Amino acid sequence: MSMEATSPRRTRIQQEKREVILEAALEVFSANGFRGSTIDQIADAAGMSKPNLLYYFRRKEDIHETLMQRLLDTWLAPLRELDDIGDPMTELRSYIRRKLEMARDFPRESRLFANEILQGAPRIISMIEGELKSLVDEKAEIMNGWMRAGKIARTDPYHLxxxxxxxxxxxxxxxxxxxxxxxxxxGGEGRFEDAARFLEQLFVEGLRPKG
Amino acid sequence: MSMEATSPRRTRIQQEKREVILEAALEVFSANGFRGSTIDQIADAAGMSKPNLLYYFRRKEDIHETLMQRLLDTWLAPLRELDDIGDPMTELRSYIRRKLEMARDFPRESRLFANEILQGAPRIISMIEGELKSLVDEKAEIMNGWMRAGKIARTDPYHLxxxxxxxxxxxxxxxxxxxxxxxxxxGGEGRFEDAARFLEQLFVEGLRPKG
DNA sequence: CAAATTTTTGACCGGTTGGACAAACGTTAG
DNA sequence: CTAACGTTTGTCCAACCGGTCAAAAATTTG
Structure with missing residues (x-):
């Protein structure tokens, strides 16, 4: 009599297999986009049959939706960490470094997100207008404070x-x-080091407060 | 007995209809990606039947290929205009402005290109490694000259x-x-003005040569 | 005009895809 | 052991999609 409306309450196997499927789906979706990916491809990558996969996720969209919900959390983590406790310029440099590390270490997540936004964000527009916008508003206000205090150059925090x-x-x-x-x-792995150096220079010099 | 191997030699109707199709395909492809778009959608947008469309372009890929070839030319035009005749910082500001104007006036072209690169650029990788790389190499060398002459800050021209x-x-x-x-x-039309102001400040200050 | 050529369309086809389903298989608790 | 429950798979289907084809319609050419 397990109603799953209130809480999923999943078996150990269900939890494990769902993780395997999501990992496979991330690989396939990020490489081919949502419509360009087939359930068969994901099932193959997950090492199971298509009907078996559909036992864990009823529809293709359900996989994508679950993936996108988790994605936004990890994706916004670097921005969440930015606060006005430390030195402003140090905070910004840390944020840029963390964001670049995410591009290096989680490129599939980045491409999945980019794909969704490119298509007009049909499935996550509410999250963008809600959670994401709120977070940006909050951090933009912190930056405005830094500018008023003369810690960084006056400019538009949103476009920053x-x-x-x-x-x-x-x-x-x-x-x-x-x-x-x-x-x-x-073009080897060193490209991220070069990029980090360049971006640090660009933003630090570009945001240096006018004397 | 018209062999089209050497020169296409197209009818007036063929030229016109092919343009209509390419315009429709740009709209559809840029919104849904290559695999996410159907010939029927493009035919609808072009105001003709599917078999009729296939009379002008034998395969779906042919439309996309034609579109991509034209795209790269117009897309690289702003960078081509950058030369070392004028003042370096003025040249860079003009380049940024022109590129931002293209994003404003030709967003579909930008998204079509982004879509292709995101998928690993399967159909245009040769153009990227050839034409595009050559152009960037050439312009990076110009920038290196500016840096040696102390006109802009020393940094990595490629990442710039x-x-x-x-x-x-x-x-x-x-x-x-x-x-x-x-x-x-x-978020209205003024966002491009705001973006232009911000980017000008970021790059001009960020690239100001050290005194 | 009439013949030749180009353009347009309806009907059709084979392959793919998302998803349903029932039956088989495995596991666990009493 | 066996009943109940969870897991897996082969088979099937309807919708969709890229593309073909023959024949009709329109246009151009002589």
Whole structure:
């Protein structure tokens, strides 16, 4: 008599297999997009049959939805850590570094997110307008404080956040292009070190408060 | 007896209809991606039947390929215009402005390109490794000259170009997110003006040569 | 005009895809 | 052991999708 409306209450096997499926789905979705991926591909990658996979997730969309919900949490974690306790410029440099590390260590998550936004964010628009916007509003207010205190240059905190997102995620989402342009010699793992150095210089100098 | 191997030699109707199809395909592909788009959708948007569309483009891939070839040319035009005749900082500011204008005026083209790169650029990897890389190499060398002459700060010209691409294209590719975060008041057309002001400040201050 | 050529369409086809289903298999508790 | 429950799979289906084809309609050419 297990009603799953209130709490899922899942078996040990169900928990494990769902994790396996989500990992496989992340791989497939991030590489091919939602419509470009098939349940068979995900089932293959998860090492099980298609009907078996559909026993754990009733519909293809359910997998994607679960993935996106978890994604936003981990994806916004770096921004959540930014607060006005420490030195402003140090806080910003840490944020940029953490965001770049996420692009390096979790490129599939970044591409999954980019794919969704590119398609108009049909499945997560409410999360964007709600949770994400609130967080950005909150952090933008902190930055406004830093500007009033003369700790960083006066500028638009929203576009500052956008530019940090854009420049860091670029190394995950446009990885193919980055590696192709840098060539075999400079396109190796060291490219993230180079990017970190460049971005630190750009933002630190770009936000240095006017004397 | 028209062999189209050497030169296409197309009818007036063929030229016109092919343009209509490409315009419709740009709309559909940029919104849904290649695999997410159907020939029927494109035919509908072009105001003709599917077999009729297939009379002008034999395969779905042919439409996409034609679109991508044209795209790269117009997309790289702003970078092509950058040269070392004028003042370095003025050149860079113009480049950023032009690139941002492209994101504003041709968002579909930007999203089509982003979609392709996200999927690993399967259909245009050769153009990226060839034409695009050559152009970037050439312009990076110009920037190196500016740095040696002390006109702009010493930094990595490749990552500088990446950061300009990333920040400007962000306003086309992540448009939904940008508008949602800025909200109804600040998310209107004025967001491009705000972005232009912010980016100008960031890059001009960030690249100011050390005295 | 009439013949030749180009354009358009309805009908159709084979392959793929998301998903349903019942039956088989495995596991656990009494 | 056996009944109950959880897991797995083979089979099937309807919808969709890219593409073909023959024939009709429109246009161009002589």
């Amino acid at each position: 956040i956008f530019s940090i997102w854009a420049t860091t995620q670029h190394y995950a989402d446009f990885d193919v292009q980055v590696r192709a342009v840098l060539g075999p010699d400079r | 170009i990446f950061s300009i691409w990333a920040t400007t294209q962000h306003y086309a590719d992540f448009d939904v997110q940008v508008r949602a975060v800025l909200g109804p008041d600040r």
